Amino acid sequence: MSDKTTTPREITFRVRRFDPDVDTAPHWSEYRQHVHDGMTVLEALHQLKAEQEPTLSWRSSCRMGVCGSCGMFVNDLPQLACQTQVLHLGTDVVTIAPLPNYDNVKDLVPDLAPLIEKHAAVKPYIIYLDQIEIDSPTGEFIQTPDQREEFSQFTHCIKCGLCLAACPTVATDPLFLGPQALAQAYRYTADNRDCGMKERISAIDIFHGPYQCHLAGACSQACPKGVDPAFGIQLLKRALVLDSIGFGKKKPSVAKIMPLADVVKAIEEFAPPPRTV
Amino acid sequence: MNSKKSTAYNNRLGIKGWVYAGKYTFERYLYLAHRLTGMGLIAYMLLHILETANRMRGVVAWEGLMGLFALPLFKMIEYALFAAAVFHALNGVRLLMTELGFFLGRPKEPVYPYSSSIKRHRPLTYIIMALASLIIILGGSSLFFP
Amino acid sequence: MRETRLWSWHLLVIPIIIVLLGLHFAIMHYAPVFYGVSVEEARNFETMIERGKSVSQLVLYILLLAAALYHGLYGLRGIIRELPMTPALGKIVDITVICVGLFIFAFGTYVTWWTFSYPVGG
Incomplete structure (x- = not known):
């Protein structure tokens, strides 16, 4: 054979x-x-x-x-x-x-227009409350490798939309945000530089939000990039529940800003050895 | 050439997307079973409240209905309900834990072949399903052979 | 915050349902195993009234009724509202489910109270 x-x-x-x-x-x-x-x-x-x-x-x-x-x-x-x-x-x-x-x-x-609209609806960008710092930065945000590991898996999304095609809830509910957008909502709220949970709540803490995910797991099976959107949704549920009972991240995860002078120093510290030829 | 107005075709699966799990993962079937047993249990609960309210019509009406429920057919229905309740409860315990983010591992860089939270909590899924089967079988034995 | 609160209650009542439904099963369906009486004996009118007259039974059943109704109807409402519908119709579904739930709770409580206050020897 x-x-x-x-x-x-x-x-x-x-x-x-x-x-x-x-x-x-x-x-x-x-x-x-x-x-x-x-x-x-x-x-x-x-x-x-x-x-x-x-x-x-x-x-x-x-x-x-x-x-x-x-x-x-x-x-x-x-x-x-x-x-x-x-x-x-x-x-x-x-x-x-x-x-x-x-x-x-x-x-x-x-x-794929609904996919993009839902993606945009969850504010998929870092929301930092100090707009002056964003407009004219005085330094860099610090992020440790561990802090990045919290969400980096979900950054691999390529917006192909396979997860929405697999999702049984999307099959009937056109308003359901879907695995892609919800996983992205988690990706940004879990980012230590972000403090936009409060701003995202009106978009995600709704009937057509994470609670219409019943962990069928089809989205994670379909995902071609290993993003595991179902995982992101469950973590988002936990974050929302903790937030609702006052056990969310106490400091809205605002990272310390490293002054630019220190950044320069750090670069010098880790500079490559001087050229020999 | 053609007067038909160009419109997209609605390709939404509808209820078929709920009930047809096809080649999807095992948990996709559990989702379906959880939903079906849940609907069955809430429907039964409403009937059960009506049926037990029959007591207010007195001894004769009550005993008549209880006599009916002692028939083998109703014993079978009762057992099906028991099985549904056990499945729903145990699978519900799994969902309770996983939907709050437990037993799913930690997020990590996806490296092919990808692992997923669904695969990572599968041992738990299997243990829970084995436990449910065991309880359903044991429950049945004491129901039919007291 | 609204949906998270509703969903949290959906989860919080689970332990209550498991314990109380377990008790209910033990009393009604596993009487031969736990109490040494047959299922038929456990179900006859006098025994049923006798049981219903204890305060613990009254509390057990009203609590179980409330918990199971909330859990079940929240789930059912989720399933219904996952069907395609306008937001206005979604609101109507919500209100209907709440009304149905309250009505059944009132009715169930009435039946439980009726049993509890059943005249002795009557």
Whole structure:
């Protein structure tokens, strides 16, 4: 028996098609093409478009799992087309559909606008109460490696939207903020330079906020970057509960500012040894 | 050429997104079971309040209803309720702990192959499910063979 | 803060439900195991009234009723409001659930009180 995950062979691609100018509902088209070892779903789509179906549409850019454009529903799981190898799927028929839980613009193109709107709604930036310091800084914020470790996992989000496609709550509730935005809300509130919990509460401490996450874990399974949004949401719940009973971070995590003179000194202290040639 | 106005297709899964767990992780099935048993239990609770309020209609009405509940069919329903309650309670204990951020490990740099909080607390999930199964089986044995 | 408070109560009542429901199960369904009487005996009218006349039973059942109703209806409201609906309809759902909850609590309390104050020998 040869290994199905490496043997180059003919694969049937069932691709969901939808042309908003002609169709009222999507339909499926089948294509057969030869797939070699290591070929990604995205490469297969390019080959399909070049050789068989020039009208096929999808969205992609970097083709290396960084831009987050090519999220698709491949074999019933949300995945990045560029990171998914066709033969590794292990099936002779590969189904490709647009991401669920979004509006389908055309063929495999989802409308990711709600994702971005929800992301923006949770104020995904550092909120520091002293605006004068932000506008004309007198020094640097100090952050230890441990402090960075608290949230750095969640900074890896590429906004591909796979987690919202996997989430059962998003399946019915269009207003639910969703794993992406909630994990980002945690990423910023957990940052020691941030003191924006109070400002974010009106956006996140709502019905359609973290408590509609029931830890189904599908988002973390789908995440192509290991961000683990479900984890972020549970930590956000804990932070909110602690905050509501007065046990939140006492000092709103305002980091000490290192005066610029000290920064210069520190740079000198850790300066490389003088050149020898 | 075509007069159809260009509109996007609503691709939201709806209730199917709740009930069809497909290839998703084990916890996704527990989410579904927790939701179903929860709805079953609250529905039963309302019925149970009505049914026990029957006492206000006197001895005869009460004894009649209790006689009905002694039938094997109702014993089975009772056992299903017991199983649902045990599952919901134990899975609820897991959710109580994990939703407050315990047993999920600590955030760390994602390095492929990625670990996730869901995988990290899976031993707890398995222990809880084993415990639930054990209680359901033991509870059944004392219910049917007192 | 509102949703966090509501959700915190949803969690806080869990230990109450587990303990009291455990007691309720022990009394009603595991009478043969814990009390040496058959389930049928535990369920006959006189025994039921006898039990209902103790203060501890009165407190147990009213507390269990309140805790279980809050927990269950908060969960149910969550499930209903996850369905697509306008914010106005969401408000109507909230108010309806609160009214239903209060009504059932009042009714359940009345039945429990009725048992508690049942005339002896009547």
